[in-house]
Amino acid sequence: MAENTEEKKELINFIHQIIEDDNKTGKFAGKVHTRFPPEPNGYLHIGHAKSICLNFGTAKKYNGLCNLRFDDTNPTKESDEYVNSIMEDVKWLGFDWEERRYHASDYFDQLYEYAQQLIKKGKAYVDSLSSEDFAKNYKGTPTKAGKNSPFRERSVEENLDLFERMRKGEFPDGAHVVRAKIDMAHPNMHMRDPSMYRIKHAHHHRTGDKWHIYPMYDFAHGLSDSIEGITHSLCTLEFEVHRPLYDWFIDELGVYHPQQIEFARLNLNYTVMSKRKLLELVEEKHVDGWNDPRLPTISGLRRRGYTPSSIRTFADRIGVAKRDNIIDVGLLEWSVREDLNKIAPRKMGVLKPLKVIITNYPENKEELMDATNNPEDPEGGTRKLPFSREIYIEQSDFMEDPPKKFFRMGPGREVRLKYAYIIECVDFKKDPATGEILEVYCTYDPLTKSGEDQTGKKVKSTLSWVSARHAYKTEVRLYDRLFNVEDPSDVEEGEDWKKNINPGSLEIIDAAALEPSLAKAEAGVGYQFERQGYFTVDTKYSTADKLVFNRTVTLKDDWAKIQQAGS
Known part of the structure; x- marks a missing residue:
């Protein structure tokens, strides 16, 4: 088929279409100002990477700005460790918030004033019901209206006094909350007098012990967007039902009103994306910390050898949808294969060595063989591989009694050493x-040297090898998918979802034999071990004396083969 030479039009997702429509009408004066608003209560994962690419990418496309804002309203679950990891992840993905790093805690004084304004307008009150009592006896159900708290009609003066005393720390946790006074019969449960502030005698990682009350996420989030002058507030679909509440706060206060647009969050098969479940895996030591290469965290993917480009490409490929769906993790793996295939230097690596002795090769002789660095890169050049009498090949490349379709080494068989x-x-x-x-x-046969073959012999198999005398022996870690079922959370009531952990998700090889140049391999660089897969230096366990290598991904999608065979 002839190649289509017509210029391809850029696909515009529905969010970009909304922005372009806004620009045509002059809404927001043609400005585009987005933000990426993570909560610093865990490490970011591949779902956050989609949001990072969308928010920063959208701002870049329309010559706008994108803020990095930490929604740090829950001090008991937040830390500087998470803040630092988030900043590292965003920068590693290739994005820069420049001087626009903000925190919801920057606005605690302003938010407190906003709450006072709502109290003064009769639109908020201090409630002394426990959260359990309110939820059980007053809030109602989706099909049954709630009823008003007995404290709903407190006077403005009493509410302001109690709120100020809450701020000063006079009351214990749970004694009071500040609620918006909206409608206890509202069909949207989020609009039934939601909490705006709660008492928490907790040390905040940025504000210290200044505050004894902290704003609820739903109160702080939309108003933080307003304070920062965000034009298009991009949120995942679960916040769609929260939007009327954000709008209510903004409209009642009469402040600047951003436009919230919801999109489908990223869901991958064979993994979990819940921060709660990821934390459970980390704390129960099912994995080796937040940056375990089997986790979908950005730091885990980085340690495993994924490239920023592959993740950005993956985010582009899955696009932006209006409805939730499940993405095959194989697409993520394919994206990194495609990227590394173009850029990864080729190396020889024998993971499970079997010694081969070439009996008619002189014992003290050594040669340097020309090897291609990357056939995908015409300017990649060649390197020298040492060759000697004793070499290693993969154990799986030899069979004592090979079947008919096994074309590798066996008694009486000829193969080429690449x-x-x-x-x-x-x-x-x-x-x-x-x-x-x-x-x-x-x-x-000395006449069969690659590039100089004088015999014209044809063999059916070409094997990877490493000179035994020159081999760099070290540890290699073969990572696979952490779960062996598509939906790890799909278990019977009472069953532990962690029963679906794949027991073969990590195989540690103590003495792989690698070509000697890999003794100086660089961290952050992907290497293709020929016929094996893509590998990178592990940044956690490598030392100056011994590098450890992680397998990023196999050369081919073995899981697709397994699924096809089982169907």
């Missing part, structure tokens, strides 16, 4: 007790 010679197996030694193959003995 970039080197054709060798023929003449004998082997095995452990009589276990049957394990210990060594393989071969001969080589």
Whole structure:
């Protein structure tokens, strides 16, 4: 089929269409100002990466601005560790908030004044019911109206006095809350006199012990957008039912009104995206911390060897939808394969070594073989691979009694060593007790050197290898999917969802044999171990004396094969 040379029009997602319509009508004076508003109560995951790319990418597309704002309204679950990790993740993905780093805590004084204004207008009151009592006996249900709190009609003066005393720390946690006075029969449960402030005698990681009350997320979020002059407040779908409440606060206060637009959050199969569940995995030590390479956290993906480009490409490919759906994690894996295939230097790596002795090769002889660095990069050049009498191949590349369609090494068979010679197996030694193959003995044809072959011989298999004398032996970690079912949370009542953890999600190989150049491998660089997959230096366990390598992804989608075979 002839290549279509017509210029492709850029696909415009529905959010960008709204913005373009706003620009045409002059809404917000043609400005675009977005924000990425994480709560600093955990590490960011791939779902947040989608939001980061959307918010910063949208601002860039329309020559606008994007703020980084931490919604830090719950001091008992927040820390500087999470703040620092979030900033690192955003920058690693390639985005810059410049001088526009903000915190909801920056606005605590302003939010307190807003709450006082609502009290003065008769639109808020101090409620002395416990949260449990209010939820059980007053709030009602989606099909049954609630009823007013007995404290709803307190005077403005009493409410202001109690609110000030709450701020000073005179009352214990839970003694009072400040509620918006809206409608206890409202069909939207979020509009039934929602909490605006609660008492928390907790140390805040930024404001210290200044405050004994903290605003609720629903009160602070929309108003923080207003204070910052956000034009388009992009939120995931679960906040759609909260939008009327955000609008109510803004309209009652008569302040600047951003436009909230909801989009579908990212859901991946074979993983969990809940911060609560991720924290559970970390605290119960099912994984090796927040940056475990099996987790969908951005720091975990980075440690595993994912590239910022691959994640941005993945976010572009899945697009922006109006309804929730499940994305196949294979698309994320394919995105990093595609990226690394273009840029990753090729290296020789034998994960489970089997020694091969080339009996007719001189014992003290060494050669340097020319090897291609990256066939996808014409300017990538070549490197020198040392070759000697004893080499390692993969254990799986030899069979004592190979079946018909096994084209690798076996007794009497010839194979080519990539970039080197054709060798023929003449004998082997095995452990009589276990049957394990210990060594393989071969001969080589000196006229079959790669690039100089004078024989024209054809063989059906080409094997990777590493010179035993020069091998860099080190630890390699083979990571797989953390869960062995598509929906890990789909369990019977009373069952633990963690029963779906894949017991084979991590295999540690103690003495892989790698080509010697990998002793100087760089952290943050992806390498393709030929015929094995893509690997990177582990930033947690590597030392100056010994590098540890993590497998980012296999060369092919093995899971797709498994699923196809089972169907």
